[in-house]
Amino acid sequence: xxxxxxxxxxxxxxxxxxxxxxxxxxxxxxxxxxxxxxxxxxxxxxxxxxxxxxxxxxxxxxxxxxxxxxxxxxxxxxxxxxxxxxxxxxxxxxxxxxxxxxxxxxxxxxxxxxxxxxxxxxxxxxxxxxxxxxxxxxxxxxxxxxxxxxxxxxxxxxxxxxxxxxxxxxxxxxxxxxxxxxxxxxxxxxxxxxxxxxxxxxxxxxxxxxxxxxxxxxxxxxxxxxxxxxxxxxxxxxxxxxxxxxxxxxxxxxxxxxxxxxxxxxxxxxxxxxxxxxxxxxxxxxxxxxxxxxxxxxxxxxxxxxxxxxxxxxxxxxxxxxxxxx
Numbered sequence: 001x002x003x004x005x006x007x008x009x010x011x012x013x014x015x016x017x018x019x020x021x022x023x024x025x026x027x028x029x030x031x032x033x034x035x036x037x038x039x040x041x042x043x044x045x046x047x048x049x050x051x052x053x054x055x056x057x058x059x060x061x062x063x064x065x066x067x068x069x070x071x072x073x074x075x076x077x078x079x080x081x082x083x084x085x086x087x088x089x090x091x092x093x094x095x096x097x098x099x100x101x102x103x104x105x106x107x108x109x110x111x112x113x114x115x116x117x118x119x120x121x122x123x124x125x126x127x128x129x130x131x132x133x134x135x136x137x138x139x140x141x142x143x144x145x146x147x148x149x150x151x152x153x154x155x156x157x158x159x160x161x162x163x164x165x166x167x168x169x170x171x172x173x174x175x176x177x178x179x180x181x182x183x184x185x186x187x188x189x190x191x192x193x194x195x196x197x198x199x200x201x202x203x204x205x206x207x208x209x210x211x212x213x214x215x216x217x218x219x220x221x222x223x224x225x226x227x228x229x230x231x232x233x234x235x236x237x238x239x240x241x242x243x244x245x246x247x248x249x250x251x252x253x254x255x256x257x258x259x260x261x262x263x264x265x266x267x268x269x270x271x272x273x274x275x276x277x278x279x280x281x282x283x284x285x286x287x288x289x290x291x292x293x294x295x296x297x298x299x300x301x302x303x304x305x306x307x308x309x310x311x312x313x314x315x316x317x318x319x320x321x322x323x324x325x326x
Contacts, residue, residue: 009169010137014305015297016079017064017172018137019181021289022145023072023164045203047151048073051144053221058099058143060084060134062223064237065182067189068203074185075144076172077137078223080235084135089127096130099143141167173297173305175238176274176324180281181296183248184288190252191286198249206248213241243270251285280323291319298324 010018033040048068052075056063060083064076087095093110096102109115109123133139149162172178186206189195198206208219218224218241225244226236237244247267254262263271263278271281284291294315295305306314 009171009295009309011171011305011308012079012081012135013308014301015171015173016081017178018077018079018169019172019185019296020075020077020137020141020167020169021072022141022167025161025164044148044152047148048144049203051147055099055140055143056221058095058134059140060087060095061137061140062235063205063221064178064223065185065205067185067201067205069188069192069194074188076178076182076185077140079135079137081135083235084131087131089124092127092131092134095134102126102130137169141169170292171295171297171305173295173301176276176298177296178237179239179244179270179274180276180284180324181288182244183251183285186248187252187255187285190255196256198245198252206245209241210245213245239270243267247271251282254282255286276324284323291323292316296320296324 033042045068052063052066055061060080062078062080064078066075067073084092090110093102093106097107097110103122103126105115105119105123106126115123145163145167152162153159172181182205186198186201186204189201189204190198195201198204199210201207205219205222208222212219224236225239225241227238227240243266246264247270250263250267268278271278276284295302296316297305297320299314299317299321302314302317302320306312
């Protein structure tokens with residue numbers, strides 16, 4: 001199947017939530033231990049983890065979940081266009097300069113130096129472009145992958161492509177799709193037998209959430225769970241953070257120990273509200289990447305998404321209907 005242009009995949013009118021996945025090329029590992037050469041690349045996980053957190057402070061894009069694996073990474077993002085649009089012209093440049101040099105003129109503008117005529121027009125055009133880039137998941141993923149590739153190539157003493165040419169992305173159209181995809185991402189190390197518990201799942205969002213929850217907090221670098229009432233706190237995920245952690249722990253225990261009846265009552269309550277049977281939930285959180293190749297959500301949301309992007313076919317509709325509807 002030919003890859004679709006990114007603008008035919010992203011529709012912020014339908015959802016700000018997207019699941020992205022990048023894989024490395026060639027035999028060298030992103031991280032972990034290469035059994036062929038015996039080389040240990042585990043330290044590269046810290047590179048990726050740190051870069052994800054850094055970019056969250058630059059872009060108007062929130063991090064919902066992520067997992068850094070041996071030869072790929074998963075990340076669930078929420079594009080916060082309202083935040084970017086609320087930034088003043090100067091604030092846009094301040095954000096951009098946190099991660100990029102900008103131009104001499106944009107640097108002068110931030111310092112409050114006088115600009116006139118064509119200089120000012122040039123800066124205003126840059127501000128418009130930067131504001132757009134700061135909510136662009138392609139720019140986010142490029143800003144994540146390129147520095148890692150340069151570091152890895154330098155360490156490997158080689159040149160050439162380190163990542164696949166395109167990262168994969170898919171729209172998450174409703175709460176059930178978002179939560180299921182987050183759990184799938186958070187459970188990657190458990191499924192891959194890289195960890196036996198969520199607490200030992202290094203370089204994952206779920207480990208960050210657990211460490212913060214122990215202190216009665218939520219990690220500032222991740223999009224928070226805000227409970228059931230979101231009228232006054234629109235920028236957050238439904239359900240409580242503890243309910244989500246328990247749900248992922250229950251699911252991980254079943255995957256690890258094959259104890260099909262190990263869903264707790266609080267986890268079952270969440271699944272009931274999402275209208276997903278427990279058996280479907282286990283299937284989805286184990287095989288999300290295989291079941292869903294395109295946008296994910298209930299059929300009405302998928303239909304609207306396809307209509308907005310002028311798609312004649314609802315690709316993946318059968319699996320959405322089978323696994324996400326009771």
